[in-house]
Amino acid sequence: MSKAILTDVTKCIGCLKCVSACKVAHNLEMDVPRVWDKNDGLSAENWTSVIRKDGDRYVRKQCRHCLEPACASVCPVGALHKTEIGAVTYDSAKCLGCRYCMMACPFGIPRYDWDKTVPHVEKCILCYDRIRIGEQPACTQACPTGATMFGDRDELLKVAHRRINENPSKYIKRVWGEHEVGGTSVLYLSDIDLDFLTYPTRPNGAALPKETAAAMESVPYAFVGMGGVMLGLSWIIRRRMKMDKEQGKKKEPSDE
Amino acid sequence: MNRVQNTKLVLWLMTGFAAAIALNRYVFGLGVTTNLNDKTPWGFWIGFDVMAGVALAAGGFVTTAIFYIMKREEFHPLVRPAVLTAFLGYLAVVAGLLVDLGLPWNIWHMIIYWNPHSPLFEVGWCVMLYTTVLLLEFSPVPLEESSRYARVRNFLMRFRFPLVLLGIMLSTLHQSSLGTLFLIMPYRLFPLWYSHILPIQFFISAVALGLMMVAFESLISHWLYRREPETPLVGKLCGAAVWVLAVYFIVKMTDIVAAGKFGLIFNGNWQSDLFIVEILVSTLIPMALFAVPKLRRNSKVQWVGSSMVVIGMVLNRIDVGGLAMLDSTASYTPSWMEIAISLGIVSAAALAFLFVTERFHIWEIRPEDPQSLPHTPPSFDYSSRTWLGVPRIASLTKHTLAFVLSFAVGMAFMPGRKLHAEGIDSVTxxxxxxxxxxxxxxxxxxxxxxxxxxxxxxxxxxxxxxxxxxxxxxxxxxxxxxxxxxxxxxxxxxxxxxxxxxxxxxxxxxxxxxxxxxxxxxxxxxxxxxxxxxxxxxxxxxxxxxxxxxxxxxxxxxxxxxxxxxxxxxxxxxxMHKMCVSCHVVEAKVVKDKQDLALCTTCHRVGTPPNLRAGMKWDISVPHFDNVVLPDVGLSVK
Structure with missing residues (x-):
């Protein structure tokens, strides 16, 4: 069963206990602001952050654990992997540091240890070690108001839609993460627009790996096709040259 | 022959400088040597060293296709230098990758861990295989120096046609797949560059660039060694390039018009200006120059046109590789250290090229080795009038000195503050x-x-x-x-x-x-x-x-x-309590419907026995610390 996190922005009080719990659970170091940080609070030492918006709204940012993750599809060695339970995990032993995942992520989530001599990609792994043995992630466990909660994705979607239906005036009628880039395992309910969490012009709907799929599927055809064309071309030219030579030979005696 | 010696001296200087910077990059990490950041994780090294490097080395497969497949025998003088350039070019690409990768010692992981969905996986494999193919294609040249290796050479020569064919097939794949890399980031790349047929555009432009790079290289070596210019041959290459560039231009423009992005070209922002410059330099102006038969047989026009295509297409790869960003908040300009390392890699490749051409039969007429001439004047140091030894030793001394000195300068130039502060920004x-x-x-x-x-x-x-x-x-x-x-x-x-x-x-x-x-x-x-x-x-x-x-x-x-x-x-x-609790207690008295504000269990939730939860009020004397995070050691007290 695919697990997921549902975050209700209207319930978040911005206490940052999730951030703190995440740091403890993953043994992350104290954070130092760096010139290469983005301004959303995420960093190599902060796998989740809380963004403050106007009107005392707090939006938790973390890896969205896409159902069809772009990062996992582009990783040349498969260091990133979408597990059956829903988490997109990272295997630092496989990683070679190409940072293609960071380029490909539509939410701009993965962070890099730019200051380290042996750097790795850093991102939320949905507390894979905990959820695998039936516990819930550190962040949802720490939340004092129940703003962010853990469960089966289908059930959380039901919960989200029930909340919207029960309180249509309170929420924007949309569950963020239900359809974006093919659906994500981290869902949001909100009364403010959450499109700032992704890049501006992301066409909604289709999962990103589909963008490369067509090109990648045509690779064998291009390979064989180019070989065939070249072989054919070579054969034709050789044959023509041979015929030219033979004709020349034939012509020679006639010329004499 | 001073021209060659001075060029080598400059190349050694740049190599030494870059070596020092590269050493720092491995010791201190990417953060202090590059301007890469979490918003732009790919920069100049990917754009120039890898993407432009692979495209520049396209001359290898284009020339072998012309010579071996299309049987245009007149291009024979260009084949060996082109294959050598391609081989060294791919080695330079690998060197650039080794600098750019965060964990370069894991580069071989692509061989054992497979992810066939990844375009980068495919590019990596193609580059590995093609570099091997190029080595096999080129190795008969050094082997012909001695009759001892005649059997190995004959064995390799027997497989030359299949190797050439395989080389062309592999090149087709990875030249285009470099474009496929960017298909997954439509939100990142500026729309003028993003296209669903980016792989096709990349392939066509690589063919054009390959032709022009061979021409450019012939012109440079002609200048450097004062060789007989190959003007008519280069003219033919330029003529072929017109057709390829025209196809490239038509494909690119048709795609832009079909996608309804034509208006973006004249938007007036810096991206649209960049696009216009790129198209003019890489395609339109050289195409116009070479379209006139009289002009393309003129060696000066050849210089101008071929260098424009080279610069323009390299710019195109850098644009796609990270410069032409859609996100206006992402700011990235390569650091001088990134540029220095890239120049150093190119210099080292150029030195290797000169080394091989002077020792092996690359050109029809081998350049005269200045040091082997019996009448070369003895070499003196200009200032101290010290004899520097026989010319060969003298130039070796000079080049070593150039390398060592520039290495030292490179070490001295490292900004110490940046190293020690490790990019710490001011506290928020x-x-x-x-x-x-x-x-x-x-x-x-x-x-x-x-x-x-x-x-x-x-x-x-x-x-x-x-x-x-x-x-x-x-x-x-x-x-x-x-x-x-x-x-x-x-x-x-x-x-x-x-x-x-x-x-x-x-x-x-x-x-x-x-x-x-x-x-x-x-x-x-x-x-x-x-x-x-x-x-x-x-x-x-x-x-x-x-x-x-x-x-x-x-x-x-x-x-x-x-x-x-x-x-x-x-x-x-x-x-900490004073900060939170003092306010909570006051607010609990004011806000009638949220009496829970003053309860300990509002914040300390986990593990508190239910019977205690109900009545607990703030009482400083009772230590209740469920789920409190210790700040110094990061332990959760239970």
Whole structure:
């Protein structure tokens, strides 16, 4: 069963206990602001952050654990992997540091240890070690108001839609993460627009790996096709040259 | 032949400089040597070293296709230099990758860990295989030097046609797949460059660039070694390039018009300007020049046109590789260290090229080795008139010196501050809403707390002992304007700030804040020992005056576990509680419908027995610390 996190922005009080719990659970170091940080609070030492918006709204940012993750599809060695339970995990032993995942992520989530001599990609792994043995992630466990909660994705979607239906005036009628880039395992309910969490012009709907799929599927055809064309071309030219030579030979005696 | 020697000298200088920078990159990491950041994780090295490098090396497969497949025998003089350039080009690409990758020693992982969905996986494999193919294609050349290897050479020559064919097939794949890399980021790449047929565009432009690179290289070597120019051959290449460039231009423009992006070209922003410049330099102007048969047979026009295509197409790869970003907040300009390393890699490849051409049969007429001529004048150092040895030794000495000196300069040029600060930005401080205190990120993990900064420093601001209660503004204050260094450790590397818990050190007990050194210091309170301590008695805290003797209006800690009227500051728990709880208690009385605000269990939830949960009110004397995160060691107390 695919697990997921549902975050209700209207319930978040911005206490940052999730951030703190995440740091403890993953043994992350104290954070130092760096010139290469983005301004959303995420960093190599902060796998989740809380963004403050106007009107005392707090939006938790973390890896969205896409159902069809772009990062996992582009990783040349498969260091990133979408597990059956829903988490997109990272295997630092496989990683070679190409940072293609960071380029490909539509939410701009993965962070890099730019200051380290042996750097790795850093991102939320949905507390894979905990959820695998039936516990819930550190962040949802720490939340004092129940703003962010853990469960089966289908059930959380039901919960989200029930909340919207029960309180249509309170929420924007949309569950963020239900359809974006093919659906994500981290869902949001909100009364403010959450499109700032992704890049501006992301066409909604289709999962990103589909963008490369067509090109990648045509690779064998291009390979064989180019070989065939070249072989054919070579054969034709050789044959023509041979015929030219033979004709020349034939012509020679006639010329004499 | 001074031209060759001087060029080599410059190349050695650049190589040495880059080697020093590269050493620093491996010791200190990517953050201090590059301007790469979390918004633009790919930069100049990917754009120039890898993407442009692979495209520049396209001359190899284009030339072999012309010669071996299309049987255009007249191009024979260009085949060997083109294959050599391609081989060295791919080695340079790999070198560039080894610098750019975060974990370069894992580069071989692509061989054992497979992810066939990844375009990069495919590019990596193609580059690996094609570099091997190029090595096999080229190795007959050095092998022909000695008859001893004739059998190996004959064996390789037998497979030359299949190798050429395989090389073309592999090149087709990865030249286009470099474009496929960017298909997954439509939100990142500016729409003028993003296209669903980016792989096709990349392939066509690589063919054009390959033709022009072969031409460019012929022109350079002609200039460098004062060789007979191959003007008519280069003219033919230029003629072919017109067709390829035309196809490229039509494909690109049709795609832009079909996608409805034509208007973006004349938007007037910097991206549209960049696009116009790129198209003009890489395609339109050279195409117009070479379309005239008379012009393309002129060697000067060949120079201008081919270098324009080379520069323009390299610009195109850099644009796609990270320069033409859609996100306006992403700012990236390559650091000088990135550019230095890239130039160093190109220089090293050029040196290798010159080395091979001077020793093996690359050109129809081998360039004269200046050092083997019997009549070369002896080499003297210009300034000291010292004989530098036979010419070969002399040039070796010069080149070694150039490398070593520029290596040293490279080491000296490393910005020390950046190395030690490791890119630390200033600490985030903002004003708390509605309160005249600062909000500081106490332990720098975005956990902002209200921090009475002024109160921390204000007491005894003027170095005067307060004489009336009005002077004393706060109970917890440091020693005036000298107190900055208590928290702002200006003497520590990286200008690290003290975190809250470094003073409020104990979780529950109070901490000693008395600053003995400041009181005794001539720059501080200028007190003599006997001013505080009773003369003749062992000097301890007990034998000293009480604080209140000098600071009569000092407010001592009155809350917290074991509050004592001594020179103590709040424990961490108390300090943190004071920040949250004091407000919560007040608000609970005001906000009628949220009585729970003042309950311990509102914040301390996990593990509290249900029977205790209901009635617990804030009571400082009861230690209740479920799920409280210790700041210093990061442990959760249960």
């Amino acid at each position: 401080v903002s004003r708390a809403t509605g309160i005249d205190t600062l909000c500081i990120d106490g332990n720098r993990d975005d956990q902002f707390v209200e921090f009475p900064h002024q109160a921390h420093i204000s007491w005894i601001r003027t170095h005067k002992i307060p004489t009336s209660p009005a002077d004393d503004t706060s109970g917890f204050a440091l020693a005036g304007k000298d107190s900055c260094s208590v928290c702002h450790h200006l003497n520590l590397p990286g200008e690290r700030l003290s975190e809250c818990w470094e003073c409020h050190a104990s979780m529950y007990a109070q901490a000693d804040f008395f600053r003995h050194d400041w009181h005794a210091s001539p720059a501080g309170a200028k007190l003599k020992c006997d001013d505080c301590h009773t003369a003749g008695v062992t000097r301890t805290a007990q034998s000293a005056k009480k604080c209140t003797a000098c600071h009569p209006f000092y407010k001592f800690t009155t809350i917290g576990v074991g509050a004592t009227p001594a020179y103590h500051i709040l424990s961490y728990t108390d300090a």
